[in-house]
Amino acid sequence: MPELRKDPIIDRWVIISTERGQRPIFLAEEPPPPKPGALCPLCPGNEAMTPPEVFAIRPSSISYPENGSNWTLRVVPNKFPALRIEGELDKEGVGLFDRMNGVGAHEVIVETPIHSQTLALMDVPSIQNVFRAYRERTFDLLGDKRFKFIMIFKNQGSVAGASLDHSHSQLIALPIVPRRIHEEISGALQYYKYKDRCVFCDIIAQESEDNLRVVYQNDTFVAISPFASRFPFEVWVLPKAHVASFTKDGDNYLALSEVVSVVLKKHNKLLGAVPYNYLIHTAPVDLMDIPYYHWHLEIIPRLTKTAGFEWGTGFYINPTPPEEATIYMREAEV
């Protein structure tokens, strides 16, 4: 059973695998690249290599069997989960330390049946299916009262932490609201108490006015280079209207997909097949309708390395001003 442990000085949780780890020297070596011709566990026909599906999208004309090969999108439990679905939390103190069992869900969203496909190459309705799948799985997992937050994220490329080439994203249901979300909610609440307005709504208004960092927009969503971008070509995608929770914005996923698609294509045009992470920041389960938080998707191309300074300070050094990144991204035709 993995364990959740809390740092006794700051409110930082860590998932510790308590299965016997690898010998140290193996940790230090790059995992070998998959052998040519090796089977991809996420490709159609290899469904038996993953746990059984928990959700799938199949062509609707005829009825296809579950776990068969005829799918356009598939969600399966992670075969090597960071957290385990079984068991109780069993929170306890160990002297001045705090721990609980590593209870949670860890799922893999296989975004496409085509091995060489990526989100940047997919059409907009196929990307919409990915967001639909996130929502379906979130609703299902929210039935489990042990879970306080559903984190959805994507690692594209091995530099960005992907261990499989086949395009996929991940979902982790957590028994605690993570620190980053807690900080954003607290900061946004503080602003709301002072101004009686959502800070994200105000940012969108100012960015539209300044027009220095708006990368792309349609009627419903806007993509901006944040004023305090941590990374070169970082982009946040936000709904223009105030919506606290990603799952409550389902009617607009087609418009969302269009903006995400354009941003990823622009990144690819400017930066090649750049490794990236994206992540969805959304209101926690218990706070889905709050007036002060505003869900958004953060896209982080992995062009720079984090090093001692970033670890030590929580500061970031960004060599590309977001205004300059915006000019490049606006000009990139896709």
Place this chain on the structure above:
Amino acid sequence: MPELRKDPIIDRWVIISTERGQRPIFLAEEPPPPKPGALCPLCPGNEAMTPPEVFAIRPSSISYPENGSNWTLRVVPNKFPALRIEGELDKEGVGLFDRMNGVGAHEVIVETPIHSQTLALMDVPSIQNVFRAYRERTFDLLGDKRFKFIMIFKNQGSVAGASLDHSHSQLIALPIVPRRIHEEISGALQYYKYKDRCVFCDIIAQESEDNLRVVYQNDTFVAISPFASRFPFEVWVLPKAHVASFTKDGDNYLALSEVVSVVLKKHNKLLGAVPYNYLIHTAPVDLMDIPYYHWHLEIIPRLTKTAGFEWGTGFYINPTPPEEATIYMREAEV
């Protein structure tokens, strides 16, 4: 002039380079490895390739000229500084955003004249010189009232962010106390208010008692695998007696160097010439004698990749329990 910008939602500062950045596609490419036979700017004889030294340790028997080649340790301003030493902060609001000029100092501590040397291979008195240099430079920079915190860190190996092979560490003087330090100080203060004791002192006491995560110790310093280690084989080195500030612990740098040397040698034995970061967490300039904070050095081998989950949550996933890492490190004879 670089710029310091604050995220409007959470208290996160970013250093934005406002010099014209590189074209996007160059950012996406790995920098080419140095040509064989290319001059190392940190090697003796190439002193003219760096800005003039601000501190050096030379053999004491005779008097050697400044900026000459006869040195055992040398500190120079960074040729490509993240922050600039000239100018005023000029804090200002831009709508709802906050910015100030990127004023600060950025120095490079060249730890050895020998190009192929590393801290793990150096003798203990030479490592002591490195810590002495950190203190000398800190005292000098503290004379400048614009600076609120001196961050000292080391990137070893290109995976850990080092752009030069020659063994060196870095110092950045900052006009604000960084977020990570602020969080640790706040957390420690909260504990102190409740218990009237330093949380770090209590951790050291419990770790000595439990004896599950003590990697190595001498009379003055202890190296532990933290209970909530974020990374495999992460080690914190702490003074056993309560000292808030690194610079106030100068009499004990020889003992500190012995512990650091042993830990780095153990890492190398277990993990090969593993890339790593280390960083010194110390009380800010204005709080050097506080009873609730305890300086320490964090050593982070770079074996795992941070990905979307870590960026999105501030959570870490560590595949190696610290108790297991401790057993390996204790057993590694050096």
